[in-house]
Amino acid sequence: MANWFIALPVPAASWFDALPPAPDGVRPFHRDDLHATVAFLGAVGEARARRAFEALRVEAIPAREVSLGRIVPMGPEGRWSALSAEVFDAAPVTPALADLLEGPRDRARASAEVPAERRPMRPHVTLGRVRRRGGSGARKAGLAWARSAGEIGARVVLERLALYTRAAEHEARTYTIVEARRLDG
Numbered sequence: 001m002a003n004w005f006i007a008l009p010v011p012a013a014s015w016f017d018a019l020p021p022a023p024d025g026v027r028p029f030h031r032d033d034l035h036a037t038v039a040f041l042g043a044v045g046e047a048r049a050r051r052a053f054e055a056l057r058v059e060a061i062p063a064r065e066v067s068l069g070r071i072v073p074m075g076p077e078g079r080w081s082a083l084s085a086e087v088f089d090a091a092p093v094t095p096a097l098a099d100l101l102e103g104p105r106d107r108a109r110a111s112a113e114v115p116a117e118r119r120p121m122r123p124h125v126t127l128g129r130v131r132r133r134g135g136s137g138a139r140k141a142g143l144a145w146a147r148s149a150g151e152i153g154a155r156v157v158l159e160r161l162a163l164y165t166r167a168a169e170h171e172a173r174t175y176t177i178v179e180a181r182r183l184d185g
Contacts, residue, residue: 002166003042004049006056006108007035008158009177010125015068015154019127023145025138026083028128030173036066036087036123036158038101039108046165046178048112053163053179055111059104063159063183064097065090066123071146073139074124081130083142087123090155097123159183 012031022028038056041049069086089097098121106116130138162180167173 001043001045003040004044004046004052004112004163004165005037005041006039006053006104006161006163007037008183009160009162009180010034010036010158011156013154013156015152015156019152020145020148022128023138023141025131025134026128026142026145027131029126033173033175034125034127035162035164035175036125038161039105039112039117041109041112041114044112044114049163049165050179052108052112052114053161055107056104056161057181059107061100061104061161061183063157064093064100065155065157066097068125068152068154068156070151071127071149072124073143073146074122074126080139082126083128083130083146084124084126085152087125 012034016031016034039052041052044052067088067090069088071083071085073080074082074084087097101123102121105121109116128142130142134142160180160182162177164175164177167176
């Protein structure tokens with residue numbers, strides 16, 4: 001069964017095109033797969049995933065301009081699997097993006113009957129994943145790639161909320177948007 005998640009699609013533009021090519025052992029994401037996850041639901045099935053997405057219809061999540069920072073590893077230390085750009089509010093805004101998304105994350109997971117997330121929200125945009133057989137050499141090359149990219153510094157507007165699942169095997173993309181809606185304001 002495919003995994004499901006709710007996320008904010010991130011528009012790729014010149015900032016994405018300017019990234020150095022990912023090294024062997026790191027599978028870069030397609031520009032249309034870029035997103036900032038709000039709630040990872042896992043293999044819950046479509047009905048529960050849609051119920052979680054519907055639970056967020058009443059959420060007052062505003063559209064927001066954010067800045068993309070450095071590329072950092074995400075996952076357990078020493079065994080991380082993703083390289084992601086940190087996401088920060090572009091201007092001082094209250095509440096901060098992480099604080100704004102924790103409530104919706106928790107409501108979505110509860111609506112999908114998924115255990116509560118214990119980790120604090122850490123907004124990020126995954127740009128690539130270490131290939132399954134990449135091992136420590138791929139992680140080392142990935143970290144060098146992240147350092148070579150430096151501070152991305154781009155500003156993007158997060159203006160949609162979407163329900164995602166895995167794309168069909170024959171597609172170039174990894175994920176597909178099943179349903180989306182515009183955010184407030």
